[in-house]
Amino acid sequence: MSSFEASLEYAQSQDQIDILFPFRERFLFPQHNNKDVHYFCGNSLGLQPKMVSYLMQKELEDWGKYGVEGHFNATYPWFSYHHFFAERLAKIVGASKEEVVAMNTLTVNLHLLMLSFYRPQGSRYKIIMEAGAFPSDQYAMETQVKMHGFDPYDAIIEITPREGAYIIEEEDILSAIADAGDSLALVIMGGVNYYTGQLFDIERITAAAHAVGAYAGYDLAHAIGNVPLKLHDWHVDFACWCSYKYLNSGPGGVGGAYVHEKYGDDPYFFRLAGWWGNDEKTRFKMQKGFVPQKGAASWQMSNAPVFNMVAHNASLDIFDKAGMKELQDKSKKLTAYLEFLLRQITNLSFEIITPADPSRRGAQLSMLFNERGREVFDHLTANGVIADWREPNVIRVAPVPMYNTYEDVYMLYEILRNI
Numbered sequence: 001m002s003s004f005e006a007s008l009e010y011a012q013s014q015d016q017i018d019i020l021f022p023f024r025e026r027f028l029f030p031q032h033n034n035k036d037v038h039y040f041c042g043n044s045l046g047l048q049p050k051m052v053s054y055l056m057q058k059e060l061e062d063w064g065k066y067g068v069e070g071h072f073n074a075t076y077p078w079f080s081y082h083h084f085f086a087e088r089l090a091k092i093v094g095a096s097k098e099e100v101v102a103m104n105t106l107t108v109n110l111h112l113l114m115l116s117f118y119r120p121q122g123s124r125y126k127i128i129m130e131a132g133a134f135p136s137d138q139y140a141m142e143t144q145v146k147m148h149g150f151d152p153y154d155a156i157i158e159i160t161p162r163e164g165a166y167i168i169e170e171e172d173i174l175s176a177i178a179d180a181g182d183s184l185a186l187v188i189m190g191g192v193n194y195y196t197g198q199l200f201d202i203e204r205i206t207a208a209a210h211a212v213g214a215y216a217g218y219d220l221a222h223a224i225g226n227v228p229l230k231l232h233d234w235h236v237d238f239a240c241w242c243s244y245k246y247l248n249s250g251p252g253g254v255g256g257a258y259v260h261e262k263y264g265d266d267p268y269f270f271r272l273a274g275w276w277g278n279d280e281k282t283r284f285k286m287q288k289g290f291v292p293q294k295g296a297a298s299w300q301m302s303n304a305p306v307f308n309m310v311a312h313n314a315s316l317d318i319f320d321k322a323g324m325k326e327l328q329d330k331s332k333k334l335t336a337y338l339e340f341l342l343r344q345i346t347n348l349s350f351e352i353i354t355p356a357d358p359s360r361r362g363a364q365l366s367m368l369f370n371e372r373g374r375e376v377f378d379h380l381t382a383n384g385v386i387a388d389w390r391e392p393n394v395i396r397v398a399p400v401p402m403y404n405t406y407e408d409v410y411m412l413y414e415i416l417r418n419i
């Protein structure tokens with residue numbers, strides 16, 4: 001990537017040859033001085049696809065026009081609503097369509113899946129997770145182990161970065177798993193750490209967990225729609241995600257879950273049940289005795305929150321048209337370009353704590369400031385850049401391949417170097 005150039009002309013030339021450039025047109029951008037902002041927050045809340053308002057209107061019309069009959073007669077019949085997502089989600093996470101389902105929200109799904117996959121037996125009750133995981137995940141683990149009568153300080157093993165480092169050595173995760181051995185019930189990791197942007201080696205961690213007889217599950221909040229995933233081939237047991245970050249499905253948008261077919265197809269594998277997880281042929285017979293349908297969809301409890309899912313429908317369509325391979329190719333190059341430019345900056349004191357190896361990160365760079373971080377962040381905001389501030393001293397920027405341009409990346413650099 002040494003052919004990069006730190007100039008606006010170069011950045012614009014790259015936009016002209018970018019096959020994904022037209023996809024930007026499908027999104028609404030917040031405005032600053034009557035111009036689109038430079039939006040680097042797609043890892044926190046993705047932008048709104050323009051199609052959402054049309055599809056939302058359509059859903060409202062169908063409700064008005066059909067009432068209850070909309071379950072079968074609506075443009076996207078509500079009875080089957082969750083089915084419309086499975087194929088497109090499956091492509092994004094690398095699974096079969098029976099292994100995925102759009103339902104609930106992320107932390108709720110994490111708890112539901114823990115009820116199936118964290119069932120301590122005798123001395124096998126420990127959980128390994130990354131230190132500095134997203135707070136919701138920490139709280140979920142803490143209360144799950146308490147529910148089973150364990151002390152979180154004993155039951156949860158956190159893997160920390162080495163002295164003076166910010167990212168976690170893969171080797172340390174693998175050796176902690178081996179050391180925990182028979183006491184280990186579950187390894188649960190973020191696919192991509194929200195703070196540092198570190199992408200974990202899901203395949204190796206999963207294999208290490210299985211080697212000691214533990215399950216491996218992942219919170220893919222920052223991984224889905226961002227990095228390559230092959231959950232089925234990597235033998236991942238379960239995973240969950242939200243859809244409002246890279247997947248652009250709106251604030252509080254519907255989450256999702258993956259369950260490997262080994263468990264999804266086993267009617268005796270434990271899951272908490274509701275009517276929507278029941279076999280669809282007998283769902284409306286209202287009989288006693290839960291009969292799980294096949295796959296991850298059997299973890300569903302309630303009927304689909306249709307209005308919440310409209311944006312998901314619009315967004316997944318765009319992902320399908322753009323293609324994950326194309327998005328990831330652009331992502332690698334765009335993030336590398338940002339890294340190249342940030343390394344030229346001499347007037348500010350910061351370090352990039354995200355891994356430098358492109359295969360160990362997605363579309364995010366975290367800049368750790370030794371001083372004046374908050375001032376720099378406020379300066380960016382005042383100059384039409386939306387980035388993300390994380391206490392105590394990190395600015396996260398995500399050049400997302402779906403709608404960010406090389407020009408956006410160049411302008412960010414230009415604003416920073418003129419501080």
Ligand SMILES: *Cc1c(COP(=O)(O)O)cnc(C)c1O
Binds near residue numbers: 137
């Ligand atoms: C964004 C995020 C969440 C948010 O959880 P919700 O249940 O969707 O509110 C949870 N975990 C991680 C790792 C996240 O990045």
